[in-house]
Amino acid sequence: MIVTVGGIKGGSGKTTVATNLAVILSQQGQDVLLIDADDQETSSDFTNLRNEKLEAGAGYTSIKLTGPAVRTETLRLKQKYQDIIIDTGGRDTTSQRAALSVSDVLLVPFVPRSFDVWTLEKVSGLVGEMSTANPSLRAYTFINRADPRGSDNDDAADVLKDTVALSFIPTPIGGRKAFGNAAAEGLGVTELKPQDPKATEEIMALFRYVFNTK
Numbered sequence: 001m002i003v004t005v006g007g008i009k010g011g012s013g014k015t016t017v018a019t020n021l022a023v024i025l026s027q028q029g030q031d032v033l034l035i036d037a038d039d040q041e042t043s044s045d046f047t048n049l050r051n052e053k054l055e056a057g058a059g060y061t062s063i064k065l066t067g068p069a070v071r072t073e074t075l076r077l078k079q080k081y082q083d084i085i086i087d088t089g090g091r092d093t094t095s096q097r098a099a100l101s102v103s104d105v106l107l108v109p110f111v112p113r114s115f116d117v118w119t120l121e122k123v124s125g126l127v128g129e130m131s132t133a134n135p136s137l138r139a140y141t142f143i144n145r146a147d148p149r150g151s152d153n154d155d156a157a158d159v160l161k162d163t164v165a166l167s168f169i170p171t172p173i174g175g176r177k178a179f180g181n182a183a184a185e186g187l188g189v190t191e192l193k194p195q196d197p198k199a200t201e202e203i204m205a206l207f208r209y210v211f212n213t214k
């Protein structure tokens, strides 16, 4: 499966989700390719740190691609890997469009803040256009960095549920320090010791939803 984590918003958690999914897949013995299609190269930095910190290495292959090469190289490499995760930048770039033209799934994290939700219309437009080029693309949205309390989560969920171009994944990921702590060590949150059971369960719920494993 080829999964792009994208959207048109910086800092929504794309790299966090992309790297955690790559780690979980590799923990499960899958042969995974993580493509960094963001010129900021955050997921490549994460993988470099992981290769330094872990004796066994990152556990997956990581490459950087930009522009139309995201499409051509992914098409060339997809026979060689069981799963490909593509991390994109938070803008409507040639790289993100190239990724969407070859992906099975687009995952768009949203932080429950009205400003972020406003970008939904633009994401919907992008998904609409890319679905013409790639009719098999399935686009999903979910809440990341959910608040511990208050009505913002529900308000955001209501808007996301009403967005026709994207299906809503009803398993939010909370705002949890464990994600940042794990990343700082080159780890997925599922590898962190001591574990944050809630963070682990939340990312695993998203994983199961996307990869359809119960």
Ligand SMILES: Nc1ncnc2c1ncn2[C@@H]1O[C@H](COP(=O)(O)OP(=O)(O)OP(=O)(O)O)[C@@H](O)[C@H]1O
Residues within 6 Å of the ligand: 009, 010, 011, 012, 013, 014, 015, 016, 017, 038, 040, 042, 088, 089, 090, 144, 145, 146, 173, 174, 175, 176, 177, 179, 180, 183
């Ligand atoms: N669920 C979460 N709980 C707590 N912190 C989070 C969560 N998700 C992401 N973060 C933190 O938010 C910051 C931005 O996350 P991340 O880098 O994954 O976003 P991004 O969408 O990839 O950003 P960019 O658009 O710059 O590529 C990071 O410091 C990350 O650790």
Ligand SMILES: [Mg+2]
Residues within 6 Å of the ligand: 014, 015, 016, 038, 042, 043, 087, 088, 089
């Ligand atoms: Mg990023």
